[in-house]
Amino acid sequence: MEFARLLLPCLCLVLVAVCVLTAADVPVVGLPGCTTRCGHIDVPYPYGLDEGCAIHSDFVLNCSTTKLFYGKTNLEIAKISVQDNKAWFRTWASRQCYNQSTNQNIYDDAWLNTTDTPFVLSADDNTIVVLGCNSLAYMIGETYVIGCWSSCDNSTPIVNGSCNSNAGCCQADVPTGVRYYRGYFNPLYNNSDQIWKTKTPCNYVAVMDTAVFNFSTTYLTSTVFYDTYSNNTPVVMEWAIRSNISCAEAKTNNTSYACVSNNSECITNDAGYACNCSKGYQGNPYMINGCTDIDECSNNATYPCTAGICENTPGSYTCSCPRGQSMSSDGVCKKNQRLTWMALVVGASIGLVVLVVTITCAYLTHERRKLKHIKQKYFRQHGxxxxxxxxxxxxxxxxxxxxxxxxxxxxxxxxxxxxxxxxxxxxxxxxxxxxxxxxxxxxxxxxxxxxxxxxxxxxxxxxxxxxxxxxxxxxxxxxxxxxxxxxxFIPNGTLFHLLHGNHTRHISLDTRLRIACESAEALAYLHSCASPPILHGDVKSTNILLNGDLLTAKVSDFGASILASSDESQFVTLVQGTRGYLDPEYMQTSQLTDKSDVYSFGVVLLELLTRKMAINVKAPENEKCLSMVFLCAMKENKLEDIIDCDIKDDENAELLEEIAETARHCLDMCGVNRPSMKEVAEQLDRLRKVLQHPWAHKDPEELDSLLGESSSVNSGSLVTTTSFSITKKVAMGLEIGR
Structure with a gap:
């Protein structure tokens, strides 16, 4: 008897441990007859290793011996989580190294392209890492450029585990919705003999899992980083059943809706829509009856009831006291000899209800006060x-x-x-x-x-x-x-949609020149009349709205430039902007100026002239960037080859050349040589007057009166060129009149 009494508690502990292990282990579920493992990697449904084992073709994986690959990109997969709707991929890192023996630089560019797949980079779990003692590197996608600059300042110690931009390491956040990127190094920061002598011959840039990256001083003095992560860089990808589809849209199609399990719910992430088991359930929401109840009471390590009996319920649990005991206000079960069995039950029930109501009211009151305090804190913090x-x-x-x-x-x-x-x-x-x-x-x-x-x-x-x-x-x-x-609210859309939308609407030269003139006047106002002056920082056709039937230009998003940019007098290491519009000088110095807006406006002016987008990702490499195509055309006297056919005719030829010349000045690689926005606005206004008046029927004196005194004042090369061309045009008009 004594032995049995000692053995009974041990058996109970064993049973509890077995229950805990059973509850904690959520089995990988696949379709009947389908393989659910590749080497040591689980392959849960909706994924499959064969066409009939996956939810659709985008989720079919390849197993090569012990390694798992995604067929469309041939990227290796290290782990899949149905609960988080995430997958861990192995990608590549970019490097730029100086070879002392050959006196040459070695470049390896890393890239990732998950376009037309269910995968998108997780903005919360990844980071952009740049390593090197003289490295300006960035990640370029379809519509963005983002990166940072790292250096080695002798006054800043280089310490293991500490990523400091002055100590050979910097990091930048990954934007949301990224499906394509390529790593690049700024050519102005190439390694040289001097860098080699300091034993830091290589620069690196990579997008990788934030939880994995841990800075080591050996990354600067050896090839350890590249040897470890050259083709083994871990990144976290979010995935969805269907890309760019919300839960509301997915639920309308009962035949293809993926959240088929009871007690499952639809969620929307950066990739599209996906499924999760409801709170209190676990398993696979993509399979019928795949989400099962979590038995909170069987887990001894996290037993939810501090005293008394825990009873599991679907999706939750309840706590109660043994018969003959009541639960006190502190949650402890105590015996009460004075109460009868019926009184004990009634008292315990009433006490439990009062306790729940009190806790709920106290919690709600506390949360309201907490929220009010947070709002007041933010209000004061933001001035x-x-x-x-x-x-x-x-x-x-x-x-x-x-x-x-x-x-x-x-x-x-x-x-x-x-x-x-x-x-x-x-x-x-x-x-x-x-x-x-x-x-x-x-x-x-x-x-x-x-x-x-x-x-x-x-x-x-x-x-x-x-x-x-x-x-x-x-x-x-x-x-x-x-x-x-x-x-x-401006209802008529953006200049980008007017020029590049899916329509065949004719846009006259007069309308285009007026939109350009009004936009230039708005930017000139921000630069010259606002106190203090305001730099826009992101001038592009999508930030120029159109109002009314006359399509009046309205420059937008100027307030965001103040929020997004640092103090103008400070050098910043984070480069932000829109690819195709970015000032090259800003890319080199990371210092935003009013001439950066002038450059971006020059690109918008090219869009109006050519009706082509600033960046064409489908074009050949040397034709992707509109500004480079334009400058080459100007250099080779082939401007007419890129001008939009809707506005190209013999009467407008000289005027189009003048507008193109204005754009060329705006796109000067050196910011000092660019005109101010005020000069650009005045130039475009003078060109509008040329377009709007019948010059051939006016004499020179009347022309001078119309143009005003400003046309004869020496206010830059723009005005001088225009005055010469206009005079030539008037002379031709008078000759024709005779």
Whole structure:
């Protein structure tokens, strides 16, 4: 008897341990007759190693001995998680090394392309890593360029585990929605003999799993990094059953909807729509009855009831006391000899209800106070008190501070169907205020600590901008982690859609020149008339909106430049912008100036002339960049080959040459040689006058009066060239008149 009494607790512990192990082990589930393992890697459904074993062809994998590969990209897969809808791939790293023996640089460019696949880079789990003592490297995708600069400052110690941009290592965040990238090094920062002598012959750039990367000093002095990660760089990919399809759209098709298990739910990630088991369940949501209940009570390590009896329920559990005991306010079961069995049951029930209600009310009250405190903290942090005081002192300022609740109601809780635009800095939603006013609401992704301190002051400056060709900033919301901007709503779309949309609409030269002139005047106003001057930082055709039947130009997103850029007087290591519009000088110096906007506007001017996109990813390598194609055409006197046929005729030939010459000045590689936006605006205005008036029927004196005194003033090479061409045109017109 004594032996049996000692053995019984041991048997109970063994049974509990078996239950724990059983509950913790979620088996890999595949279709009947299908292989669910490749080497040591599990292959769960919806994936499969054969066509009939996967949910569709995009999820068919290849098993080569013990290695698992994704067929469309031939990338090796190290792990698949159905619970997280993620997969771990092995990719490559880029390097740039100096070979002392051959006195040459070695380049290996790494790239990744998961276009037309269910996979997209996880922005939360990956990072862009740049290594080297003199390395400016970046990742280039279809619509973005992002990277950083690392150096070795003798005053900054190089320490294992510490990634510091002054100590041979820097990191940058990965944008959302990335399916294609290629790593590049800036040629101005090539390694040389001097770098070799410091025993740091190589620079590297790679996109890799943040959890895996740990900086080591050996990465700078040897080839350990490349030897380890050259073709074994771990990256985390999010995957979805169907790309670019929301849950609402997926549920409309019952035959193809993938979340077939009971107790499963649809989720939307950066890749598209996917499935998860509901809270309290685990397993495979892509299979019928694949999600099973989690028995919380069987896990002794995380036993949920501190005292009493735990009873498992579908998706949850309950705690109760043994018969003859009641649960006290501190959750402990205690005997009560004075109460009868019936009174004990009634008292325990009432006590449990009161306890649950009290805890719920206390929790809700605590959460409301916590949320209110957080909102007040953000409001003060973003300079809300200073902005509010300034608004009260300056009567007539048409600027409003919105609450988060107001903007949630206006945008249907920031629903995806309300998105009207998005880019590297955030998303723009269409909203309708209680006053029935339509607005555009922009949610930025990030903001620096310095910008947080200056945000209220900057908003007051932006609210005073009043120009007919600039989208009006109506207000902002400061009680959120990243401030939200509210603009007037412009309904007619963007210049990009007008030029490159799927339509055959004819756009006259007069309309194009007017849009260019109005946009230039808006940028000139920001540079010259705003106090302090404002740099846009992201001038492109998608940021020029069109209003009304006359297609009046409205420059937008100028407020985001203040949020996205650092202090102009400081050198920054993070390069951001839109590929095709980026100023080459800015790429080299990482310093944004007003001449950077001039360069970007020059690219927009080319779009108006040629009706071609700034970047054509499908074109040959030497024809991808519109600015380079244009400059080559100008150099070879083949401008007419790239001008849009809709505006190309003999009457407009000289005027088109003048516009092209203006664009060429804007695209000068040296920012000092570019004109200011004010000079560009004046030049385009003079060209509009040439287009709008019948020069052939006017005498020279009347022409001079129309052009004004400014045409004869020496204000740069732009005006001198235009005056000569206009005079030539008038002379030709008078000759024809005779």
């Amino acid at each position: 809300g008190l200073l902005l509010f005081q300034e608004m009260r002192s300056q009567q007539g300022v048409s600027f409003k501070i919105f609450s988060e609740e107001e903007l949630q109601q206006a945008t249907n809780n920031f629903a995806e169907k309300e998105v009207i635009g998005h880019g590297g800095q955030g998303k723009v939603y269409k909203g309708v205020l209680k006053s029935s006013t339509e607005v555009a609401v922009k949610r930025c992704m990030t903001i620096g600590e310095q910008q947080k301190k200056e945000f209220g002051k900057e908003m007051l400056i932006l609210s005073q901008i009043n120009h007919r060709n600039i989208v009006k900033l109506l207000g902002c919301c400061l009680e959120v982690e990243v401030p939200v901007l509210v603009y007037e």
